[in-house]
Amino acid sequence: MKGPLSGLRIGLLTPWASRAGGGVFEVVALQAGMIRAAGGESLVFALDRGHADEDTARFARGSLRLCRQVGPSFLGYAPDMVDVLVGADLDLLHLHGIWMYPSAAGAAWARRTGRPYIVSPHGMLDPWITGRGRWKKALARAGYERRSWQASACFHALTQREAEDIRRESGRADTIVIPNAGPLATIRSSGFPPPQVVYIGRIHPKKNLLPLVAAWKAAARPAEARLVIAGWGAEADVAALTAAIGDDLSIDYIGPIFGEAKDALIAGARYVVLPSLSEGLPMAILEAWAAGVPTIMTDECNLPEGLEANAAVPCGFDAAAIAAALDMALAMPPQDWAIMAANARQLYEERFSAAHVASAWVGTYARLAAANARFAGA
Template identity: 55%
Template structure:
């Protein structure tokens, strides 16, 4: 079975690197639809990186809409009309809490066609506890109507399906993970470098990671932090790194494309001590590169712990430090076993073929 003949809209707040992991998931979904014979059409709010990252979607049409008023709301007049005019067979919203949720619900009501929502971890209790005033307005203003109107909500993990049930009162979630990139070749001997890749944000717990590293004070290893974020969050991180006074810790800013791949290919491990995640794409990218991970259970990838591709860390500097020390002390043979396990996960349950088959079934189910 394929998606031939289906025109599927992908709606999101940001079709650029500004959207972080959600953007990467939308890029991946557009490629999946194309590779399965369907046609993907992308709709997003405009932002400073939109033009630069347009090429990530290949030949899929990408429509950007200017935001009026506060960016955190994302009101974009004309978005709903453009969705209706696109003659879609199905609309798939990625991410919530902004105006695209309202536009998606209005499209579904106007066309009476299927509408799927992927919250991407944005109903995690850690997230819903922050900015409660704004989220309360969004719930009553448009989110509850959007959740109710959807043909289905999509969860990346069983844990997220529970969050959806608690918040949206929907117990019929589709549970389909993100797909990993194609698994690479077996890795050679590991370096002594550890790396963090992702958004610079309080939920990523980077202050505790730096404190843990300082507690270890390794003389033959390096911690590289790469990412982007709000100016205030980046400034706070830079101040923390400067205060550490340790040349083995460095912040290198945002890394994309080949530069990002090089960091993963050369790292002994990826570190992600987050308080909250949906299903972090960067972990799947690391596994596809044969790079084991150090992460919290909040990353919702228990498969990594079970297979030996990941080591659990807590949120406190002491528990993070213990995990870092264990990876740095690991023999080359032990490390290679974990690297092999990571590649097997990327090539198996998280492979593009496995995930694509599940999405074909889901999309076809709602469009027949």
């Protein structure tokens, strides 16, 4: 297929090539499709961390290369990853996610090939993240992250705020800012939905779900209102969530949900909620806006556009602040909610649609590959 990326072999390197990677996996899958649509060849390199068999269909046949990892899971060391990358004869390599061995492998590939290497931290340089597991991150910085950052042709940030985090941590000022693309909505909301609020994502402390549950119980909500929590996480985090829910029949924890079932859940919600303490650029919010569903979210979701466009209701981090936001959102008249829903759809189309984001990435990939070709031919 001819296109602006025709003839280019672009590698996407990530610790996760399955739903275990949450939003980063979704971004990688969408990025691979965007490269193919522009005429390029996308190859995905990842650690074999489970669930890959269930999600292989998200990538083109034969394009996924899984590397066996050994040693501690948090490190993700894969002894053959560098050789696999070098042997793929890539024109450009794009790392998605940091703090694990793929960062070291990407830097080694860049040094051995002299070809462009892009680093996308996906919010992993946010102060909330860097403040956790400090000794592991100190070892990663000293052992391989700084070499990876130095080897990169450029950093990629999802938001201007993330670009500032990158500058603070790396000293690099050459960051490109391109948002994630939200997926196409297969189901759009219609009419005024029942008072159902939905959370979709990881069950993890940074998502701030325990205060959300407490807020729901305290909110002055309609009698028929329901909070639906869908997601996956560590056993201890899930246990803490279910204990907090207790016997409250207005809250459902339904576990992981994917595909058409997830799309239907979002489209049938009055709001999607994300009271997060730390995000890069959350796919759940973009999925909601694509379906025409307003959101309830904190500033840490890094999407001030939603508040400016009246597509989102702001909330704080503690139970009282989240309850106040829920009260306001669920008391909103149908006509006002319909305006927010229309604003959400418009914002998605103008800022976060696949076409808009693909245009920015195609230009970036083509520019870096062309610059490298000129340098190599000089």
